[in-house]
Amino acid sequence: MDALKLIESSSMKENAPVVNIGDTVKVHVRIAEGDKSRIQIFEGTVIAKKHGGINETFTVRRVAHGCGIERVFPVHSPVVEKVELVRSGKVRRAKLYYLRKRVGKAAKIKEMIK
DSSP states (O other): OHHHHHHHHHSSOTTOOOOOTTOEEEEEEEEEETTEEEEEEEEEEEEEEESOGGGOEEEEEEEETTEEEEEEEETTOTTEEEEEEEEOBOOSOSOOGGGGGOOGGGGOOOBOOO
């Protein structure tokens, strides 16, 4: 078991992004198109974090053209270039799945003032 933890810790990113539930983030994702690659930005609210260690993921939700889009990003993936924090949210839940049912201003999250 210790050998697995050693392998896991060696393959983790040194500067893994720190995202919290309710934060609005910009995720820079590397997309390969043929032999070229480019970076696409996906901006939205973090509604969930799952697992831990090398398997840790976070779910980002945004509404584009009236349609809700959710993407799950692995924290330690080489596809995720960087994660920018736009604003911190003040929430009292670990999972914000209730935002799926809300539209407009009802889906807003209060900003945390530091």
